[in-house]
Amino acid sequence: xxxxxxxxxxxxxxxxxxxxxxxxxxxxxxxxxxxxxxxxxxxxxxxxxxxxxxxxxxxxxxxxxxxxxxxxxxxxxxxxxxxxxxxxxxxxxxxxxxxxxxxxxxxxxxxxxxxxxxxxxxxxxxxxxxxxxxxxxxxxxxxxxxxxxxxxxxxxxxxxxxxxxxxxxxxxxxxxxxxxxxxxxxxxxxxxxxxxxxxxxxxxxxxxxxxxxxxxxxxxxxxxxxxxxxxxxxxxxxxxxxxxxxxxxxxxxxxxxxxxxxxxxxxxxxxxxxxxxxxxxxxxxxxxxxxxxxxxxxxxxxxxxxxxxxxxxxxxxxxxxxxxxxxxxxxxxxxxxxxxxxxxxxxxxxxxxxxxxxxxxxxxxxxxxxxxxxxxxxxxxxxxxxxxxxxxxxxxxxxxxxxxxxxxxxxxxxxxxxxxxxxxxxxxxxxxxxxxxxxxxxxxxxxxxxxxxxxxxxxxxxxxxxxxxxxxxxxxxxxxxxxxxxxxxxxxxxxxx
Numbered sequence: 259x260x261x262x263x264x265x266x267x268x269x270x271x272x273x274x275x276x277x278x279x280x281x282x283x284x285x286x287x288x289x290x291x292x293x294x295x296x297x298x299x300x301x302x303x304x305x306x307x308x309x310x311x312x313x314x315x316x317x318x319x320x321x322x323x324x325x326x327x328x329x330x331x332x333x334x335x336x337x338x339x340x341x342x343x344x345x346x347x348x349x350x351x352x353x354x355x356x357x358x359x360x361x362x363x364x365x366x367x368x369x370x371x372x373x374x375x376x377x378x379x380x381x382x383x384x385x386x387x388x389x390x391x392x393x394x395x396x397x398x399x400x401x402x403x404x405x406x407x408x409x410x411x412x413x414x415x416x417x418x419x420x421x422x423x424x425x426x427x428x429x430x431x432x433x434x435x436x437x438x439x440x441x442x443x444x445x446x447x448x449x450x451x452x453x454x455x456x457x458x459x460x461x462x463x464x465x466x467x468x469x470x471x472x473x474x475x476x477x478x479x480x481x482x483x484x485x486x487x488x489x490x491x492x493x494x495x496x497x498x499x500x501x502x503x504x505x506x507x508x509x510x511x512x513x514x515x516x517x518x519x520x521x522x523x524x525x526x527x528x529x530x531x532x533x534x535x536x537x538x539x540x541x542x543x544x545x546x547x548x549x550x551x552x553x554x555x556x557x558x559x560x561x562x563x564x565x566x567x568x569x570x571x572x573x574x575x576x577x578x579x580x581x582x583x584x585x586x587x588x589x590x591x592x593x594x595x596x597x598x599x600x601x602x603x604x605x606x607x608x609x610x611x612x613x614x615x616x617x618x619x620x621x622x623x624x625x626x627x628x629x630x631x632x633x634x635x636x637x638x639x640x641x642x643x644x645x646x647x648x649x650x651x652x653x654x655x656x657x658x659x660x661x662x663x664x665x666x667x668x669x670x671x672x673x674x675x676x677x678x679x680x681x682x683x684x685x686x687x688x689x690x691x692x693x694x695x696x697x698x699x700x701x702x703x704x705x706x707x708x709x710x711x712x713x714x715x716x717x718x719x720x721x722x723x724x725x726x727x728x729x730x731x732x733x734x735x736x737x738x739x740x741x742x743x744x745x746x747x748x749x750x751x752x753x754x755x
Contacts, residue, residue, distance in 0.1 A: 308325045309325055310324045310325060312451035315416050315446055315459075316413075316446055317414040317417050317441040317446055319333065319413075322445035326445075329575055329578050330445075332577045333379075333578040334380070335579040335581075336378030336379040336380040336381075336579055336581075337378055337380040337381070339377060341581060341582060341584075341585045343606075344611075345607075346375060346582065346666075347582065348377055348378055348581055348582070349375070350375065352374055352714070353373045354370075354714045355714045357621060358712065358713055359711065360621060361717035361721065362532070362624075362629065362711055362720070363621065363625060364539075365530055365531040365532050366531030366532075366721070367537070367539060368391040368392075369539070370721060371390040371718075371723060371725070371728060373391075375665075376665060378580065379443040379580060380442045382411045382412065382443045383411050383412055383439060383440060383441070386411050388732075392407065403431065403433075404429065405430040405432055405435050405501075406428045406496050406502070407432050408432065408435055409462075410443070410460075411439060412441050412443060413443070413446035414440060415427075415459075416446065416459040416460075418439070419461070424461050425500055428503060429501060429502075443490075447459055447486075456482040456485075456486050459489065460490070462503040462504060462505050463488060463489050463505065465505075466504075466505035466507045469508050470508070483562070483565075484560045484561070486560075486561075487564075491545050492541070492543060492544070493505065493540055493541050493543040494541050495520075495525065495527070495541075506520060511543075511546040512550075513543075513656070513657055513660045513661075513678050517653065517656055525538075526538070527539040530651070531722070532628045532629060532631065533627070533648065533651055534648065535655075536648065537652060538652060538655070538656045538659070539659060540656065540659035540664075542664055543660055543667075544665070544670070547660075547661075547664045547667045547671045548666070549671075550674040551669075551674070552671075553670070554670075562590075563591075564582075565577055566583070577589070587599050606669055612672070613667070613676050614668065616683060617662055619683060620679055620686060623686045623687070624651075624654060624658060624682075625711065626708065627651060627654075627686055627689050627690055627693065629706065629708060630693050631644065631648070631651065633702075633707065634693060637697070637702050643699065647689050647696060650685050650688050653685050654685035654686040654688075654689060655682070657681050657685065661675050661679050
């Protein structure tokens, strides 16, 4: 009865509320329908206006650009080097020069020769050819590098895998593929040409999913917007004599699970030149750490932040520049976070500063421990005495490398990254305690003498690197081989214009 009286009393107002609500709902539905029709028209226009028919594995990004000019124009911006934040960007910087202790950490491994900050995708082939880590043997079919080293550098890789077979591609020498791998990371790495759907072109990622009992082809589109990146931005190793590219996820994707995998198969990347520890080298476990962070756990994909949408007139498309989200905060962070640019940037820097504070401490203490281990060997330590020291050194450096090799880790997963670095520091100190026990048993007293490793040059000299000889060999290679390599590539019609 009361409800009836209330309705009669406020009948006019209630009817107006219903009317206005209906009008708004119809309007919003109209906008949705228009958006859907607009998108359908956009897709239809794209297919209707295709200038070339792309079939199979087409590695030339310029060809794709004929059909998808907007995406291609933004992809070309991966060649720009105009952005630097407090800690990273897309500029060219020498990391060993900034942090010379890393030379000591990688003594006996090629990373102690040359390690630079990452640049855009368009430099993928250029940088792997020119880095000192690959040396001069690109023209030498008997050189030490396997074909596997080309993986993740070019859409020519899946093309050559299809032609040669995957196993043969991995096992041949790097130099024998030099005139074929010429187009930098691009369209065919991630897209199926007929529909432009995202695809996985990396056998290693598919195989890793198979071993985990997962069907990667059944992944939803949002997952694919990260899995396309996970073809390369992951931890991996070269398995067996054939150097078969393998993702070590069988026991899980955490730093401990991957370490367990390597320990179980007794895998070692190299033996440290100073400490003689059996070492692991992390690659770039971006995907593994991203999954443990707050953005991934809330359903975001890599592309949401690194490939934000752009609009051109009525057309909406993904930006393929693939740069730090800090470069375009209005299209990345601020689509979800209603705060000022200054405030959002300060949050990022706060996360990074705290993680890097621990990182710097770890690098200093790890370098001291490797040098101390050499001192113990020089004073007559035996293998049994050094066993605990070397095991702890391997574990400590693996954790440090896992955290720092993933360049975005301190923001992607700040809590997990700081946990990993804290465990690294703890194991480093444990190694120092065990080392002091060894020295004490040898009757060695006093402080461990520490060399001057305050610069990259001094650190490289200490571990016995002849950088002048390495650079001369590389310069000779660049002058004599690269021109003919480019000529072959052009003749091969794999590199346009």
